[in-house]
Amino acid sequence: MTIQRNLALFALLSVPFxxxxxxxxxxxxxxxxxxxxxALATMPMQQVEATYTSxxxxxxxxxxxxxxxxxxxAETALDDDVKSALRHVVLVTASDDHEVAYSIGEIAPDFGNxxxxxxxxxxxxxxxxxxxxxxxxxxxxxxxxxxxVKLDIR
Numbered sequence: 001m002t003i004q005r006n007l008a009l010f011a012l013l014s015v016p017f018x019x020x021x022x023x024x025x026x027x028x029x030x031x032x033x034x035x036x037x038x039a040l041a042t043m044p045m046q047q048v049e050a051t052y053t054s055x056x057x058x059x060x061x062x063x064x065x066x067x068x069x070x071x072x073x074a075e076t077a078l079d080d081d082v083k084s085a086l087r088h089v090v091l092v093t094a095s096d097d098h099e100v101a102y103s104i105g106e107i108a109p110d111f112g113n114x115x116x117x118x119x120x121x122x123x124x125x126x127x128x129x130x131x132x133x134x135x136x137x138x139x140x141x142x143x144x145x146x147x148x149v150k151l152d153i154r
Contacts, residue, residue, distance in 0.1 A: 041120065059141060063119045
């Protein structure tokens with residue numbers, strides 16, 4: 001190999017890995033919507049303080065993002081008949097295949113009204129690695145899903 005080719009290969013290998021910053025919302029009737037930080041930033045933003053216990057001990061941060069319910073209401077007709085929507089869940093999948101579920105009943109304003117966020121910022125900075133689910137009120141951090149790649153309404 002030539003020196004230029006070796007340098008080009010070294011430069012390519014030196015580029016840090018950047019996790020996917022886009023997720024796909026899928027669901028009934030063939031719904032498939034790309035959720036990018038740029039698209040989500042056009043929606044009403046919320047800020048929450050959250051504290052939970054993880055494998056690394058107690059974690060506390062200020063998160064900013066969009067309510068999961070607001071995204072669902074904007075992209076589906078589930079909010080038209082919330083009572084029948086109560087049989088649905090949102091299955092969230094991370095890039096490492098970690099999955100968690102949120103019920104429509106827990107996030108719908110007329111029922112549980114949990115302020116579950118699709119997080120875009122943590123402590124004033126963009127979340128490294130992409131979108132993160134934020135579950136204020138959860139005592140454990142398992143539903144603070146990092147690197148979200150899919151939200152599937154079932």
